Amino acid sequence: MKHVLVCKVENKPGVLNRISSLFRRRLYNIDSLTVSPTENPAVSRMTIVVDATRTDARIVERNLYKLVNTIEVKDVTDLPAVKRDLALIKVHTNPDTRSEVLNLVDIFRGKVVDVAPSSVIIELTGEVKKIDSFIEVLKEFGIAELVRTGLVAMERGRSDKEVPAVAAAQQVNI
Amino acid sequence: MQQTGAEILWECLLREGVDVVFGYPGGAILPAYDTMTQYDIRHVLVRHEQGATHAADGYARATGKAGVVVATSGPGATNLVTGLANAMMDSIPLIAITGQVAKGVIGSDAFQETDVTGVTLPVTKHNYIVTDVRELASTIREAFHIARTGRPGPVLVDIPKDVQLDRTGFHYPDDPIELPGYRPRTIVPKADFERAIELINGAQRPVVLAGHGIIMSGAVAELRGLVEKADIPVALTLLGIGGLPASHRLCAGMMGMHGEAAVNHAIQEADLLIALGMRFDDRVTGNLKTYAPGAHKIHIDIDPSELNKNVKVDVGIIGDVREVLRELLPHVEKADRSLWLARIDTWLAATRERDILHHDPQGKLWTAHVIVDLWKATAGNAIIVSDVGQHQMWEAQYYRHEEPRSLITSGGLGTMGFALPAAIGAKIGRPDAEVWVIAGDGGFQMTLGELGTVVQEKLPLRIAIINNGFLGMVRQWQEFFYERRYSATPLVNPDFCKLAEAYGIAAFRVDRREDVIPAALRAREVNGPALLNFVVESADSVYPMVPSGADLADMIRRPSQPKAQEVHE
Numbered sequence A: 001m002k003h004v005l006v007c008k009v010e011n012k013p014g015v016l017n018r019i020s021s022l023f024r025r026r027l028y029n030i031d032s033l034t035v036s037p038t039e040n041p042a043v044s045r046m047t048i049v050v051d052a053t054r055t056d057a058r059i060v061e062r063n064l065y066k067l068v069n070t071i072e073v074k075d076v077t078d079l080p081a082v083k084r085d086l087a088l089i090k091v092h093t094n095p096d097t098r099s100e101v102l103n104l105v106d107i108f109r110g111k112v113v114d115v116a117p118s119s120v121i122i123e124l125t126g127e128v129k130k131i132d133s134f135i136e137v138l139k140e141f142g143i144a145e146l147v148r149t150g151l152v153a154m155e156r157g158r159s160d161k162e163v164p165a166v167a168a169a170q171q172v173n174i
Numbered sequence B: 001m002q003q004t005g006a007e008i009l010w011e012c013l014l015r016e017g018v019d020v021v022f023g024y025p026g027g028a029i030l031p032a033y034d035t036m037t038q039y040d041i042r043h044v045l046v047r048h049e050q051g052a053t054h055a056a057d058g059y060a061r062a063t064g065k066a067g068v069v070v071a072t073s074g075p076g077a078t079n080l081v082t083g084l085a086n087a088m089m090d091s092i093p094l095i096a097i098t099g100q101v102a103k104g105v106i107g108s109d110a111f112q113e114t115d116v117t118g119v120t121l122p123v124t125k126h127n128y129i130v131t132d133v134r135e136l137a138s139t140i141r142e143a144f145h146i147a148r149t150g151r152p153g154p155v156l157v158d159i160p161k162d163v164q165l166d167r168t169g170f171h172y173p174d175d176p177i178e179l180p181g182y183r184p185r186t187i188v189p190k191a192d193f194e195r196a197i198e199l200i201n202g203a204q205r206p207v208v209l210a211g212h213g214i215i216m217s218g219a220v221a222e223l224r225g226l227v228e229k230a231d232i233p234v235a236l237t238l239l240g241i242g243g244l245p246a247s248h249r250l251c252a253g254m255m256g257m258h259g260e261a262a263v264n265h266a267i268q269e270a271d272l273l274i275a276l277g278m279r280f281d282d283r284v285t286g287n288l289k290t291y292a293p294g295a296h297k298i299h300i301d302i303d304p305s306e307l308n309k310n311v312k313v314d315v316g317i318i319g320d321v322r323e324v325l326r327e328l329l330p331h332v333e334k335a336d337r338s339l340w341l342a343r344i345d346t347w348l349a350a351t352r353e354r355d356i357l358h359h360d361p362q363g364k365l366w367t368a369h370v371i372v373d374l375w376k377a378t379a380g381n382a383i384i385v386s387d388v389g390q391h392q393m394w395e396a397q398y399y400r401h402e403e404p405r406s407l408i409t410s411g412g413l414g415t416m417g418f419a420l421p422a423a424i425g426a427k428i429g430r431p432d433a434e435v436w437v438i439a440g441d442g443g444f445q446m447t448l449g450e451l452g453t454v455v456q457e458k459l460p461l462r463i464a465i466i467n468n469g470f471l472g473m474v475r476q477w478q479e480f481f482y483e484r485r486y487s488a489t490p491l492v493n494p495d496f497c498k499l500a501e502a503y504g505i506a507a508f509r510v511d512r513r514e515d516v517i518p519a520a521l522r523a524r525e526v527n528g529p530a531l532l533n534f535v536v537e538s539a540d541s542v543y544p545m546v547p548s549g550a551d552l553a554d555m556i557r558r559p560s561q562p563k564a565q566e567v568h569e
């Protein structure tokens, strides 16, 4: 099963290496990993998608915690969270197919960000599944190039009445 | 006053209470060596950097303090890898200081440049490269903090040569260390705590599994308090030996692959296992699927990632085992579990029948007999540093350790060559203790160059080589599991006595049982180091043995032999 782990780590050289080395060591394949700055310049945020059983994901989570540079780890797989992926897709077009492609872009609420005589670049943000299906329908026109950012995730805000989840740093129950 | 990085390094070590470092110089660490002599720190020059890591490791295990290693860049630093991995596996607090090429040439394949933080990343608890002399002091301080606290481990600090020469004002911070991502945690949810007490008080056939954590956290008295009050038998891991005196009525002995048969039976029949500071290594559990099937399990460990890693537990408590035991003790009820203890005694009696101590030696010298005699000759009071292999297991079985930190051995990595250098560190850390090396002829030859260090440092070590002419433990596996095809296990050895004499070390050759104790007593009288070459029977195996991956109760047992007329024990 795909697990989505959100890690806050110290923004220091070598930290990405420490994190990825932990997955390599256990022979887990990382599906996607994104790193980016956060509201705090001393902290970077990683969203890691990994294919693992629940037990293995727990073990990975705890080992991530053990790294000195890891501030917080959360498995948001089953939590209410906004999960987004962004794709840039360069599709072959000709005068016959262009309007059809633009039509699909509309349906999927994508954006055309570049137009050339024989291709267009489309930008699409959304859930992984939506992007997957968009790519599927574009295949018949011929995809020249494709890039995806990989998943990023953020837990949804809670109403004040909800009991806050135990701060991740205290999640010691097993 | 401005000081150089090199000076700051030694100032920091002094402030961390370091009085000895184990090291080997070279170009990239020369500035540090150049200023070293101005400081009141003993430097022990080893013969190979691996020896320095094991010496620092032995020092740490013997004293409970962090050991310190110094090495140069490139080959000096890569030679540390085995020793760091060894310390990492057994949670030993070490600080390794390595020189690095100057900042400006890092990444250019400069002479003796190696990406040391990269190479050592998986075998250290944490590592650093210091690129600004102003960060040196706080980094060293953090390194010691990380090495010593929580689950201890090795930390490496790589210092480019120019950083050692750069100057800055020296200030050793004394505020509490705040690392956003490093907070060794000890929060025990109340429910877990109560469930643990309920399980302990309700158990009929409990066994305490006491590990290395008991010794590291100094919980020997607390362990004793718990088991005496609740009348619970104790099984020890290899690294937990000494956690409860071998002579204690509740000490059942070692568990696992080469543990006491009675202990393994007790574990398999238990209705409760209370694991204290041990990590259910595969040498301890055998087949996980059939491990202690009828037992509830309580696991107390400081490292959250150990809980439910190998063995699913009913209650996991994260915390320092000493603190947790102190909290638990008042709630544990006094109990009498003599029925259960008597059952274990029956198993123990059956083991005694098969014990080689009761077998006729047939005129040969057997390692188990050597170990028992060394135990007698030292009155059971020595620190024994064992190497890896058959002799290590016989040591664990037959030397009866009464004190914590009296057995020093490489457990998790099983590093041959560990014993001699580790004993150097142990003797330096505990100069008043009698320190013995017990090593196989194979492992001894991996690091025998350290005899030079022993002599140079004038260390009166007692070195017992168990010379069976084989890589014995591998020979045993070949005998049991590879139809006696002894591929690459026979050894052609030097004359170890002559070798010792070349170093000016007194040496004794022993090949008869009756000479063991007299020779050991003579060796103890030598003013300086002494080496004993015990030429023992090679066709001998360590029993019992749980084959790798087998059920813990499926032990290969020593074949019964007719009892000797004249019992030697």
Ligand SMILES: Cc1cc2nc3c(=O)[nH]c(=O)nc-3n(C[C@H](O)[C@H](O)[C@H](O)COP(=O)(O)OP(=O)(O)OC[C@H]3O[C@@H](n4cnc5c(N)ncnc54)[C@H](O)[C@@H]3O)c2cc1C
Binding pocket: B089, B090, B091, B150, B151, B152, B210, B211, B212, B213, B214, B216, B217, B236, B237, B238, B239, B240, B254, B255, B256, B257, B258, B259, B276, B277, B278, B279, B280, B281, B283, B284, B300, B301, B302, B303, B306, B319, B320, B321, B322, B388, B389, B392, B393, B410, B411, B412, B413, B414, B415, B473
């Ligand atoms: C040839 C050979 C044969 C072996 N055969 C056996 C055998 O038959 N039986 C056997 O037992 N071993 C055997 N071993 C050793 C085995 O491989 C392991 O090294 C050993 O079992 C580990 O013991 P441990 O779990 O107590 O210690 P460690 O591996 O050091 O683990 C210590 C545990 O305690 C925890 N801890 C540390 N500090 C604290 C604290 N303050 N509070 C709470 N918890 C803490 C740590 O997080 C860790 O989980 C053998 C090794 C070799 C080389």
Ligand SMILES: Cc1ncc(C[n+]2csc(CCOP(=O)(O)OP(=O)(O)O)c2C)c(N)n1
Binding pocket: B387, B388, B389, B390, B391, B392, B413, B414, B415, B416, B417, B439, B440, B441, B442, B443, B444, B466, B468, B470, B471, B472, B473, B474
């Ligand atoms: C560095 C290293 N290499 C290989 C091994 C594998 N190994 C484990 S025990 C052993 C044999 C040890 O032989 P010896 O030192 O003579 O001791 P004995 O078993 O005979 O007591 C070997 C080769 C190891 N543990 N460490």
